[in-house]
Amino acid sequence: MSFSSRRPRQNLSAWAGVVPFLVFCLVFEIVPVVLLLLGSFTDKAGAFSLSNYQKISTPIYVRSFWNSIQLSGITAILGAIFGLLIGYAIFNLPSPRLREALLALSDVTTNFAGAPLAFAFIVILGSSGVVTLAFEQYLGLKLYPTFSIYSYSGLILAYLYFQLPLMILLIIPAFAGLRREWWESAHNLGANSWQYWRRIGLPILTPSLIAGVVLLFANAFGAYATAWTLGGSNITLVTIQIAFTVTGEVLHDPGAGDAMAMVSLLIMGVCIAIYQVANSRARRWAK
Amino acid sequence: MKKQNSIFSLVLIGIFVLYMIIPIIATYMFSIATKWDVSILPEGYTLDWYQTAFDHPYFSITLTNSFIVSFSAVLAGLFFIVPTTYWVHTRVPSAKPLLDLLMILPFGIPAVVLALALIRVYNFQPVARSPFLLISGCVIFSMPFMYRPVSNSLMAIDVHTLTESALNLGANTFQILVRVIAPNIMPGILSGALLVFATVFAEFTLANLITGASFKTFPLLLVEFTKRDGRVAAALSVISFTVAWIASLAILWVSGRGHKPTEEVVAAH
Known part of the structure; x- marks a missing residue:
């Protein structure tokens, strides 16, 4: 504030430099989303109406929300638990080179989402996939038809492929925040390692863990390409339903698509807000 | 105790690495395999699929x-x-x-x-x-x-x-x-x-x-x-x-x- 009262003119002209970018964001992001929001509250004649929201309270749409929330929740929690364990194992590796290599692997693989990833899982776990065959020939286990890569259990495996490395990348900086001296002091005061983790380690990691879980949840909730390539229309997820209203599938009402999009934005918004709060708490410990 | 811990860590890391690279390696091999649906390794290798892709x-x-x-x-x-x-x-x-x-x-x-x-x-x-x-x-x-x-x-x-x-x-x-x-x-x-x-x-x-x-x-x-x-x-x-x-x-x-x-x-x- 002080700066605008001191040099009002210069500041105003400096703001002018940001205008093109703001206009771009308005034109291609903010205004379309706001208009979508307004549109979701109007009926076909343009009058205010909640009919679109009534439409999405029918079983098929409720089920797609439930499926999306379940899939995102399961992969976020499994990703967080295993990401924490594997992240800790990587963090404690004696060889810095190996540590770097594993971090680089996580960097690359977390970006391998979408169609190529989905196809890679069909190659290994499809009905005649490599891993499917290996299980059958060497372990005598028939994966099909109990398991199918084209079903929800398959989707969980495919989603974990990009969730796990993301969690590892998120949690490793948090381990760096756990000072050696804390463990030493706790140990000198007679704490065993369980007590150390229960009273010191985990409480310090908690904000990072929460940040990780919500980010993973949002990451899975917004995903589309992987699920679409694997399951196509057999899988009812929110993103797939919204896409149907765009591609003009007969059964799907555009109004319902707008309402679903808004509910998704709300869910994503809550995730991002929790992430921001948890992340700023986590930063207090990070060096 | 310490040793058990590090063995557990290495097993975890090993499984993680396999999970991350098997899908990719399998896709690379599948793209050059002539026929690969009954055995663990492909029966032969070819670049035909790339040719088909390039010709499309x-x-x-x-x-x-x-x-x-x-x-x-x-x-x-x-x-x-x-x-x-x-x-x-x-x-x-x-x-x-x-x-x-x-x-x-x-x-x-x-x-x-x-x-x-x-x-x-x-x-x-x-x-x-x-x-x-x-x-x-x-x-x-x-x-x-x-x-x-x-x-x-x-x-x-x-x-x-x-x-x-x-x-x-x-x-x-x-x-x-x-x-x-x-x-x-x-x-x-x-x-x-x-x-x-x-x-x-x-x-x-x-x-x-x-x-x-x-x-x-x-x-x-x-x-x-x-x-x-x-x-x-x-x-x-x-x-x-x-x-x-x-x-x-x-x-x-x-x-x-x-x-x-x-x-x-x-x-x-």
Whole structure:
């Protein structure tokens, strides 16, 4: 504030430099989303109406929300638990080179989402996939038809492929925040390692863990390409339903698509807000 | 006790590594296998599937389209996001919270929702379903990947002293940005550009919904083949993976050693 009262003119002209970018964001992001929001509250004649929201309270749409929330929740929690364990194992590796290599692997693989990833899982776990065959020939286990890569259990495996490395990348900086001296002091005061983790380690990691879980949840909730390539229309997820209203599938009402999009934005918004709060708490410990 | 712990750790890491590389190695092998559905290893090797992919009329079209969209997003990042970030850092620090917020928003908007919003609003010619609309959507969706590394690099160097010294020597803003600031934040700019390139190149959702069949990109062709011919789909996946590998390795290389790229990827997420 002080700066605008001191040099009002210069500041105003400096703001002018940001205008093109703001206009771009308005034109291609903010205004379309706001208009979508307004549109979701109007009926076909343009009058205010909640009919679109009534439409999405029918079983098929409720089920797609439930499926999306379940899939995102399961992969976020499994990703967080295993990401924490594997992240800790990587963090404690004696060889810095190996540590770097594993971090680089996580960097690359977390970006391998979408169609190529989905196809890679069909190659290994499809009905005649490599891993499917290996299980059958060497372990005598028939994966099909109990398991199918084209079903929800398959989707969980495919989603974990990009969730796990993301969690590892998120949690490793948090381990760096756990000072050696804390463990030493706790140990000198007679704490065993369980007590150390229960009273010191985990409480310090908690904000990072929460940040990780919500980010993973949002990451899975917004995903589309992987699920679409694997399951196509057999899988009812929110993103797939919204896409149907765009591609003009007969059964799907555009109004319902707008309402679903808004509910998704709300869910994503809550995730991002929790992430921001948890992340700023986590930063207090990070060096 | 300690030993057991480290064995447990190594087993965990081993399983993780297998989980991460088996799908990729299997896809590479599947793309060069003659027949591979009864035994653990392929029965023979061939490059026929690549030949079929290359000969497909849409192969070069979709590859070109994907390069057009990815390079446009990179150019928009270089000539639009980078100068704006620099400007906000040096001239309008009061706009930084707004810029940070705008750069987080794309993560809160699922690609399907962005596509739906853009299609609804721009339903008139010549913008409707045009490559231009697709590129604009891709710029929105990928701008945080450019912003984060550049913003971090700007914070790591003394932008104010550099800017003031250059001003005192008579340089104008354009000269300062191109000849003084850009060389100092080059690793940030390069990793941002590569991240933007890699994410936009692999982008499926916006392309499928906004332009669809009228301007097919490479991932669209790949998805089409997963339903038609798995062998060719494998060859196309390998090409896609290879582009992602090259971009990622280049990011690690330009960012130098240490954990910097990791932090950037995390921050960008």
